[in-house]
Amino acid sequence: MIYVGLDLSLTSTGVAIITKDGIFPRRIQSKGKKTDSWATRYQRLTMLAGEIADCVPPRSVVAVESPSYASNVSASQHDRSGLWWLVYRQLMLNKQCTIVPVAPTVRAKYATGKGNAGKDAVLAAVVRRYTQVDTDINGNDVADAVVLAAIAARLWGDPVEDALPRTHLDALTKLEATVAA
Numbered sequence: 001m002i003y004v005g006l007d008l009s010l011t012s013t014g015v016a017i018i019t020k021d022g023i024f025p026r027r028i029q030s031k032g033k034k035t036d037s038w039a040t041r042y043q044r045l046t047m048l049a050g051e052i053a054d055c056v057p058p059r060s061v062v063a064v065e066s067p068s069y070a071s072n073v074s075a076s077q078h079d080r081s082g083l084w085w086l087v088y089r090q091l092m093l094n095k096q097c098t099i100v101p102v103a104p105t106v107r108a109k110y111a112t113g114k115g116n117a118g119k120d121a122v123l124a125a126v127v128r129r130y131t132q133v134d135t136d137i138n139g140n141d142v143a144d145a146v147v148l149a150a151i152a153a154r155l156w157g158d159p160v161e162d163a164l165p166r167t168h169l170d171a172l173t174k175l176e177a178t179v180a181a
Contacts, residue, residue, distance in 0.1 A: 001156060002057045004097075005148025006064040007141045008084055010076055013048070014141030015055055016149040018160055023133045023149065025142045028052055032079075041079060049086035058095045063152035064088070065144060066101035100155065100175065102148055109171035110164075111147045122147065129161060151175070 007014035013028040030048045032041065056062060067084060091097040105115035111122045111129075119140040126143040130150070137143050153160050155175060 001158060002060040003149045003152040003156070003158070004056050004060045004062040005145040005150070005152065006052065006056075006062060006087065007144035007148060008052070008064065008080070008087060009141055010048070010079055010083060012139065012141045013052055014139070014143070014145030015052065016142065016145035017055070017057070017060075018149045018153050023130060023146060023160065025133060025135060025137060025146055026055065027139065027142055028055070034076075045079060045083050045086055049083060049090055052087050053090035053095060056091060056095055056097060059097060060095070061098045061100065061152045061156055062091055063100045063102050063148040063155075065107060065148060066103050068104050100152060102151055102175065106171045106175060107144060107147050107151070110151055110168050111143075113165060113167035115171065119144075132160070 003018040005014070005016040010032065011030060014025065015028060016023060016025040028048070028051055030044060032044050036044070064084070064087070067081060088099060091099055108117040108122055109115040111117065111125045114121075123137070123140050123143040126146050127137050130137070130146055133146065137146060150160050151172065155172065
């Protein structure tokens with residue numbers, strides 16, 4: 001089984017792929033302007049979604065960070081939602097992936113034991129815990145993707161960590177019920 005974590009972003013998406021050979025993180029970057037036309041924004045989103053989907057192996061289990069509904073609404077919120085659904089559609093239809101949306105608080109708690117942990121605390125925890133990653137985990141997006149892929153692996157009975165404290169594992173309670181359904 002192959003497990004993938006996706007931390008979707010309009011500018012710097014984190015991707016992590018876990019196979020029997022290891023954990024392989026990468027970043028997919030994109031640039032746009034607030035003044036871009038609707039057509040230009042649509043083209044950017046579809047190209048970005050395609051690039052993200054292209055790096056996901058078919059029939060993988062993909063943990064993707066779900067939208068943060070509690071976040072402040074910004075001008076790019078609409079585009080971020082569009083990207084999320086475009087990626088979801090491509091992974092479901094073209095790649096036949098199993099997709100597990102993971103709330104940001106679940107990702108943070110799995111990594112640190114605290115659901116309200118900040119991005120830098122997650123990054124620090126990931127650098128300490130996942131020493132088997134052979135490239136630098138040098139950004140929050142990649143760190144989040146590693147955690148998401150690790151969550152998918154654990155949910156499917158294939159954990160990549162030796163042991164985690166109960167506080168971290170408690171983050172999976174709701175996800176386990178969803179996956180089992």
